[in-house]
Amino acid sequence: MSASGAFAGRRFVVVGLGVAGRAAARVLTEEGAQVLATEERSEVEGAAELADLGVDVRLGGHEHEHLERADAVVASPGVPEHAAVLRWATERGIEVWSELDVGARLCRVPYVAITGTNGKSTTTELVAAMLSAAGLDGMACGNIGHPFSVAAREGHDVLAVEASSFQLRFHHWLHPRVSVLLNIAPDHLDWHGSLETYGAAKARIFELQGQGDIHVGNADDPAAAAISRRARCALAWFRDGAPAPGEVGVVGAEIVAHRDGRETGLGRPVHDAAGFVADCAAAAAAALAFGLPPEAVADAIRTMTPLPHRGEEVARVGSVRFLDDSKATNVHAALHALRGKSDVVLIAGGMAKGVDLSPLAEGIASLAGVVALGESAPQVVSVFDGRVPVRTAASIEDAVTMAHALAPEGGTVLLAPACASWDMFRDYTERGDRFAAAARALTKEDAGVER
Amino acid sequence: MSSGSATVGQPRHLRLVRSVERVHARPREDATSRRTITLLLGSTAFLVLGGLVMVLSSSSISAYAQFGDSFLFFQRQAAYAAVGVGALALTSRMRYRAWQRLALPFLAVTASLLVMVLHPGAGVSAYGSSRWLELGPVTVQPSEIAKLALVVFAAAVLARKWGKLDEIGHLVLPMVPVTIVIAGLVMMQPDLGTTLIISGTVFLMLFAAGVRFRYLLAAGLVGSVAGMGLIFSADYRRVRFLAFLDPWADATNTGYQLVQSLIALGSGGWFGVGLGASRQKWLYVPNAHTDFIFSILGEELGLLGELAVLVAFGLLIFAGIRIATRAPDVFGRLLAAGIVAWIGLQALVNLGAVTGLLPITGVPLPFLSYGGSSLVVSLAAVGILWNIARTPAGAVKTVLSGTGRRAA
Numbered sequence: 001m002s003a004s005g006a007f008a009g010r011r012f013v014v015v016g017l018g019v020a021g022r023a024a025a026r027v028l029t030e031e032g033a034q035v036l037a038t039e040e041r042s043e044v045e046g047a048a049e050l051a052d053l054g055v056d057v058r059l060g061g062h063e064h065e066h067l068e069r070a071d072a073v074v075a076s077p078g079v080p081e082h083a084a085v086l087r088w089a090t091e092r093g094i095e096v097w098s099e100l101d102v103g104a105r106l107c108r109v110p111y112v113a114i115t116g117t118n119g120k121s122t123t124t125e126l127v128a129a130m131l132s133a134a135g136l137d138g139m140a141c142g143n144i145g146h147p148f149s150v151a152a153r154e155g156h157d158v159l160a161v162e163a164s165s166f167q168l169r170f171h172h173w174l175h176p177r178v179s180v181l182l183n184i185a186p187d188h189l190d191w192h193g194s195l196e197t198y199g200a201a202k203a204r205i206f207e208l209q210g211q212g213d214i215h216v217g218n219a220d221d222p223a224a225a226a227i228s229r230r231a232r233c234a235l236a237w238f239r240d241g242a243p244a245p246g247e248v249g250v251v252g253a254e255i256v257a258h259r260d261g262r263e264t265g266l267g268r269p270v271h272d273a274a275g276f277v278a279d280c281a282a283a284a285a286a287a288l289a290f291g292l293p294p295e296a297v298a299d300a301i302r303t304m305t306p307l308p309h310r311g312e313e314v315a316r317v318g319s320v321r322f323l324d325d326s327k328a329t330n331v332h333a334a335l336h337a338l339r340g341k342s343d344v345v346l347i348a349g350g351m352a353k354g355v356d357l358s359p360l361a362e363g364i365a366s367l368a369g370v371v372a373l374g375e376s377a378p379q380v381v382s383v384f385d386g387r388v389p390v391r392t393a394a395s396i397e398d399a400v401t402m403a404h405a406l407a408p409e410g411g412t413v414l415l416a417p418a419c420a421s422w423d424m425f426r427d428y429t430e431r432g433d434r435f436a437a438a439a440r441a442l443t444k445e446d447a448g449v450e451r
Numbered sequence: 452m453s454s455g456s457a458t459v460g461q462p463r464h465l466r467l468v469r470s471v472e473r474v475h476a477r478p479r480e481d482a483t484s485r486r487t488i489t490l491l492l493g494s495t496a497f498l499v500l501g502g503l504v505m506v507l508s509s510s511s512i513s514a515y516a517q518f519g520d521s522f523l524f525f526q527r528q529a530a531y532a533a534v535g536v537g538a539l540a541l542t543s544r545m546r547y548r549a550w551q552r553l554a555l556p557f558l559a560v561t562a563s564l565l566v567m568v569l570h571p572g573a574g575v576s577a578y579g580s581s582r583w584l585e586l587g588p589v590t591v592q593p594s595e596i597a598k599l600a601l602v603v604f605a606a607a608v609l610a611r612k613w614g615k616l617d618e619i620g621h622l623v624l625p626m627v628p629v630t631i632v633i634a635g636l637v638m639m640q641p642d643l644g645t646t647l648i649i650s651g652t653v654f655l656m657l658f659a660a661g662v663r664f665r666y667l668l669a670a671g672l673v674g675s676v677a678g679m680g681l682i683f684s685a686d687y688r689r690v691r692f693l694a695f696l697d698p699w700a701d702a703t704n705t706g707y708q709l710v711q712s713l714i715a716l717g718s719g720g721w722f723g724v725g726l727g728a729s730r731q732k733w734l735y736v737p738n739a740h741t742d743f744i745f746s747i748l749g750e751e752l753g754l755l756g757e758l759a760v761l762v763a764f765g766l767l768i769f770a771g772i773r774i775a776t777r778a779p780d781v782f783g784r785l786l787a788a789g790i791v792a793w794i795g796l797q798a799l800v801n802l803g804a805v806t807g808l809l810p811i812t813g814v815p816l817p818f819l820s821y822g823g824s825s826l827v828v829s830l831a832a833v834g835i836l837w838n839i840a841r842t843p844a845g846a847v848k849t850v851l852s853g854t855g856r857r858a859a
Contacts, residue, residue, distance in 0.1 A: 108702045108710070109735075110734050110735060134730075134733075135730070136730065177734045178734070212513070212517075212734075212737055212738075214516050214517075234516055234517045234518075236516070236519075245519060246518075246519025246520075259515060259519065259520075259521065260515075260520060260521050260522065288515070288516075289515075289516045289734075290516075290733055290734050291512035291515075291516070291732060291733030291734050292733065
């Protein structure tokens with residue numbers, strides 16, 4: 001780690017002290033800036049440490065006076081676009097930065113940036129694994145949990161940066177050598193207002209890219225592809241199907257690159273969920289564009305296991321499989337999880353984030369039943385009522401029991417809520433863990449009966 | 452010259468007489484000039500073939516990333532090399548003195564190409580400057596042709612004014628305004644690197660012509676001030692110029708290319724990481740197959756490979772200087788000196804930039820960097836050198852014949 005004093009003598013206001021906001025405040029201070037950090041909550045983990053570093057920490061709400069003499073405001077990912085404090089900054093003519101900008105200003109090595117509605121974290125991990133397999137010191141960072149601003153100063157050879165639409169909305173400096181737009185589906189509309197502004201935020205990932213840079217787009221997703229075509233740099237495509245020349249695609253269950261007039265196999269992903277396979281194709285396209293040899297790409301694809309809560313089997317009760325796709329926090333991801341499956345009992349519902357759940361009906365052919373859960377349970381019920389058996393559960397444990405009862409012989413219970421978890425759980429991890437625990441408890445009961 | 456087949460069947464003594472005539476009529480190829488020609492062609496071939504290998508290695512990534520075809524740049528460069536060898540064969544067989552008469556038309560055509568490239572409809576822009584012209588299926592970079600055209604013109608003018616160069620009027624007109632116009636047109640693209648190469652080459656030709664020291668000093672001073680003025684007149688040039696002094700200060704932006712180049716050279720060590728095994732060519736070094744091909748060469752083939760390239764350039768320049776000093780007339784001497792000055796200066800400016808000794812000005816490495824115009828024109832220039840080397844002293848009547856100032 002090195003402090004270059006890149007921000008010496010400049011005044012920054014960091015708005016929002018989540019993980020990324022705290023990292024930005026610390027990094028800016030260590031790089032010589034004067035930092036004032038403001039947070040709506042009146043208690044924040046790590047606030048004392050920041051104060052010890054010399055950060056002027058102001059808890060319990062944003063004030064006009066916080067912006068006095070500031071050169072730039074750094075917005076944490078959690079701060080809504082229309083938050084008053086950001087409007088004040090704009091009115092005063094103060095630049096509003098994304099927290100990613102702090103990393104972008106400090107990063108001395110090329111980086112791959114990945115955005116999209118679903119599969120960002122998985123693709124980011126995959127790209128990082130491919131970079132490492134090629135012998136580089138590659139690191140996954142960004143929205144994934146390890147802030148870009150921190151990773152940028154750790155002396156890695158190359159970074160894979162997960163960029164959410166929140167973070168992309170404000171950035172001025174993010175200039176990846178390779179950018180990836182995985183897919184676009186309605187999500188976070190409470191934050192962005194409309195699908196148009198959401199798409200516009202995603203498009204900002206290639207805002208600074210030009211000659212010599214590459215953007216990777218999804219040939220299967222018309223909405224995303226339309227955005228990708230606006231990139232002012234070279235384009236590379238991936239798809240979930242046979243690749244055209246220059247593309248990366250999927251043939252059988254294998255990832256295949258069509259380059260220099262022939263198809264090169266890049267290995268079979270260990271997990272055959274449609275979303276994971278598409279993420280592998282996207283990561284492979286990005287890695288090849290970066291220049292990695294196909295062998296390194298194949299190494300990573302063959303060994304990478306999906307992150308938890310992305311559709312893996314967590315239990316089997318008799319002939320019924322229990323799949324945890326708690327990370328499916330929007331309709332697109334839930335439908336993706338249902339693709340190619342039949343006799344599924346779907347556990348869905350939670351916090352809908354202002355999104356219309358009715359497109360879930362497209363998955364009806366795969367369904368043997370639905371268990372509705374959480375705040376948006378009534379909406380889920382109204383989508384499926386009268387078409388398949390529907391139950392409403394009060395807790396995730398109840399939901400597991402009800403779903404098991406509904407599941408036919410050889411069927412599947414799938415947790416793919418299409419909604420956020422924040423109404424009943426701390427996060428999607430807790431929701432998935434409790435789902436898995438309840439399913440395993442059923443396994444034990446089941447085994448006890450048979451013995 | 453008599454044809455060989457006609458002598459068959461004639462009495463032996465007649466054949467002998469004919470063959471003696473032939474020896475006299477044939478270009479002089481004594482042992483020294485044969486060695487010089489071998490050196491010239493050998494080092495050129497080494498650099499061109501080495502360049503092809505390195506273009507294949509260093510361009511495969513960006514060719515795939517940009518066009519989905521890893522071999523695209525290599526195939527094009529191989530085709531350009533073939534055209535260049537053709538051009539070399541042509542210029543080596545064409546009596547070099549013909550260039551003296553072609554000098555003005557050649558310069559006029561080049562100047563009009565340089566004007567065309569500035570025209571928004573005709574020129575092809577890249578990296579913020581318009582340097583290329585699309586002529587049918589090929590893209591031509593007129594500033595590369597301008598280097599040869601100006602060398603030929605300068606040699607012709609200085610040879611014509613030989614003996615009068617101590618008079619300031621003859622020295623300045625028309626040499627100085629023509630150089631300023633050509634360099635100015637190149638600067639309008641804008642292409643500072645080529646502008647500096649062109650003016651530096653003319654300066655070295657004046658030096659080779661033995662122009663008085665105080666004139667040279669004045670020209671050098673004016674040139675340096677003008678150069679500095681150009682550098683500091685545009686923000687991006689000033690920042691780039693200063694970046695070479697401390698690339699690590701802004702390693703993400705202005706110093707990025709140089710830092711990545713130094714990392715490549717450093718990772719190469721003594722023997723390199725192996726041909727094709729460069730990592731810096733993975734989107735780390737921008738323009739890896741053009742201006743920064745030497746960085747990738749250094750990474751893959753190490754100090755050993757770098758020294759081989761330096762030695763080859765050294766031998767090429769040595770051969771060129773020897774051709775210049777042994778040239779049969781003033782025009783040949785200045786033409787050879789100009790070509791050597793241009794190739795040597797360009798190699799120096801490129802290698803200096805890549806290794807951090809000089810600012811980065813976007814100049815390709817002769818014979819090695821990807822780029823058709825540069826390769827074809829450089830090979831044509833080698834052909835001219837070859838022709839000068841094999842032209843016998845007696846074959847040319849010059850103002851210098853018998854004056855004793857001739858070098859041969």
